[in-house]
Amino acid sequence: MSKAISPGPDRPLTVLGIESSCDDTAAAIVRDLPGQMPQILSSVVAGQAELHAAFGGVVPEIAARAHAEKLDFAVEQALIDAGCTLSDLDAIAVTAGPGLIGGVLSGVMCAKGLAAATGLPIIGVNHLAGHALTPRLTDGLEFPYLMLLVSGGHCQFLRVEGPLSFRRLGGTIDDAPGEAFDKAARLLGLGQPGGPAIEAEALQGDATRFAFPRPLLDRPGCDLSFSGLKTALMRARDQHVDGGVITSQDRADLAAGFQAAVADVLVEKSRRALAESGEINGFAVAGGVAANALLRSGLEALCQSTGIRFLAPPLALCTDNAAMIAWAGMERFRFGETDDMALSARPRWPLDTSQPAMLGHGKKGAKA
Ligand code: KG4
Ligand code: ZN
Numbered sequence: 001m002s003k004a005i006s007p008g009p010d011r012p013l014t015v016l017g018i019e020s021s022c023d024d025t026a027a028a029i030v031r032d033l034p035g036q037m038p039q040i041l042s043s044v045v046a047g048q049a050e051l052h053a054a055f056g057g058v059v060p061e062i063a064a065r066a067h068a069e070k071l072d073f074a075v076e077q078a079l080i081d082a083g084c085t086l087s088d089l090d091a092i093a094v095t096a097g098p099g100l101i102g103g104v105l106s107g108v109m110c111a112k113g114l115a116a117a118t119g120l121p122i123i124g125v126n127h128l129a130g131h132a133l134t135p136r137l138t139d140g141l142e143f144p145y146l147m148l149l150v151s152g153g154h155c156q157f158l159r160v161e162g163p164l165s166f167r168r169l170g171g172t173i174d175d176a177p178g179e180a181f182d183k184a185a186r187l188l189g190l191g192q193p194g195g196p197a198i199e200a201e202a203l204q205g206d207a208t209r210f211a212f213p214r215p216l217l218d219r220p221g222c223d224l225s226f227s228g229l230k231t232a233l234m235r236a237r238d239q240h241v242d243g244g245v246i247t248s249q250d251r252a253d254l255a256a257g258f259q260a261a262v263a264d265v266l267v268e269k270s271r272r273a274l275a276e277s278g279e280i281n282g283f284a285v286a287g288g289v290a291a292n293a294l295l296r297s298g299l300e301a302l303c304q305s306t307g308i309r310f311l312a313p314p315l316a317l318c319t320d321n322a323a324m325i326a327w328a329g330m331e332r333f334r335f336g337e338t339d340d341m342a343l344s345a346r347p348r349w350p351l352d353t354s355q356p357a358m359l360g361h362g363k364k365g366a367k368a
Contacts, residue, residue, distance in 0.1 A: 007334060010034045013090045014041075015333070016114075017326025018075065020067040020107035021099025021127045022153065023048040023058045026322035027071070027078035029089075030137070032330055038137055042081030043316070043323045044074045053192070064102025071110040078322070086118050091338070093329020096124030097346030104345040112341055121338040123329040128351050130324035132160050135284040137327040138313040146277045148270055148299070151287030151319070152178030152193070157222050157273040158351060159280070163331035168352035169273045170222025177262055177289045180226035184233050184258050188251050198255045199292055204248075205256030210236050212261035214268070222273045224265060233258050259294055267298035274306055282309035290318045 007013060012033045019026040028043040048066050052058050079085060094111035097104050108124070115122040131149050135141040146169075147158045156171030175183070178195055185194025190201060212232050215225040233254060240250045274283060283303055289295065290312055303310035317323060332338075 007090070009334065013330055013333065014084065014088055015091045015093050015123075015326045015330045016075065016078065016089050017125075017322035017324070017329060018071065018092070018094040018107045018111050019127070019130070019320060019322040019325045020071060020103045020110075021095045021097070022103065022320060023052060023063050024320040025067050025070040025074050026320065026325075027074035028322035028326050029078050029082040029084055030323055030326035030330060037140060038327065038330075040137075040323045041084065042078045043321055044077045044081065045316075045321055046070050046074055049193075058100070060100045060102055063100055064106055067103045067106035071106060074322075075110065075114070086114070086120075089118070089120055091121045091123055091329060091333050092118075093123040093125050093326050093332075094343075095127045095130065095325050096339075096343055097126065097349035099127055099347065101345055101347040104347070108343060108345045112343070116341070121333070122340065122343060123332050123337070124339045124343045125325045125328045125332065126349050126351055127320075127325070128154065128156075128158075128349075129163075129166070130328045131286045132158050132166060132351070133163065133328045133331055134286055134313050134317055134324045135282070135311045136331070137324065138317055139311055141284065141311060142281045144278075145280050145282045145284060146273060148266070148273070148283070148285045148290075149287050150177050150266065150285065150289035150295075152176060152182065152289075154287060155224060155226075157269070157277075159277050163328070163335050164337075166351040168350070168355045169276055170224065170269065172224045172226060173216075174225050174227040175230070177224075177226055177266065178287065180230055180262060181259075181289065183230045184255070187230070187234050187237055188254060189246070190251075190255075193288070195289055195292060198259055199294070201252050201255035202259045202294075203252075205252030205254070207253075207256040207260035209253040210257035212236075212257050214261060214265050217265060217268055220272075222269050222276065224269055226262065226265075229258065229261055259292070263292065263295045263298050266295055267302055270299055271302055271306075274302070274308060280308070282311050284311040284313070286313060286318045288319045291315050
């Protein structure tokens with residue numbers, strides 16, 4: 001990491017972002033003009049769901065190959081959509097981790113190639129910082145604030161204190177909530193991604209019929225656990241399967257009970273994280289699970305009752321995208337930092353290095 005001459009706050013900046021840490025190949029261009037809200041000039045996201053559908057999860061080698069094939073096109077499309085050429089750019093930001101290493105490497109190599117050809121600075125971005133800094137891109141939220149990141153691969157509470165300063169208040173000790181929704185959907189014979197499938201099914205269900213546990217609520221702190229809930233769901237399902245057939249009412253009640261347990265735990269732990277986070281300017285949520293209406297309304301109600309501003313960026317910026325990477329790169333660049341050709345791809349890269357590392361690998365990559 002090298003210290004660059006910081007582009008002062010008065011200088012307009014245009015940054016290309018590249019994201020390839022999981023199963024979305026993304027490129028975007030963000031422009032920041034002094035005294036104005038930043039503009040997302042383009043944001044291209046090419047998903048790979050159909051490539052992995054038959055395997056029940058993301059296959060790292062297939063993902064890496066697809067990223068390597070699609071990245072150039074994604075960058076080209078992002079430039080065309082933005083009406084820019086490479087000469088309009090001030091820097092290239094790229095996800096350098098955490099994530100599936102083959103995919104991250106594809107992105108880093110693409111960014112290095114572009115940097116070598118253009119002479120532009122390269123900025124390695126932590127994917128989680130991309131999510132965590134998004135409320136500043138969308139709403140200009142001032143530091144410090146609390147962020148709940150809930151996706152298929154991640155679950156953590158972060159006190160965001162500066163572009164490079166994050167304090168982790170807690171996180172999952174096993175599955176991420178999206179991963180839990182996906183596994184629950186498989187147990188109930190529903191399609192993938194599991195979150196929306198469970199949510200739709202739960203609309204017809206009675207959330208009070210099955211008494212699902214609320215894991216770790218009996219313990220202090222902000223850590224969470226979701227793998228026991230999945231086992232509880234399997235047990236409840238097996239008690240109601242009659243000759244291999246589960247009735248549609250049983251399925252809907254199981255889905256509703258499961259969803260309510262996940263949402264309850266996240267809302268209650270958010271209450272604790274808010275209590276622990278000191279003075280903050282807002283509470284923001286990001287990640288695919290933030291699309292869940294029951295969770296959103298629970299978090300909104302919590303913030304209303306505690307008088308804290310609640311922010312949920314539009315879904316396209318909650319899920320994986322490259323605009324958040326361009327923005328996080330811009331924040332690092334303005335802070336006076338860039339990388340060079342020695343930038344390496346990191347499968348693990350915790351944001352808060354003062355905390356013990358989380359263990360294990362999720363379906364969508366290393367937990368950080
Ligand atoms: O952030 P994301 O798009 O991708 C990564 O994890 O990288 O999150 C995807 C996850 C999936 O596990 C999906 O089941 C979950 O978000 N999800 C939902 C909903 N929509 C997507 N979970 C609960 N309710 C939803 N409506
Ligand atoms: Zn993500």
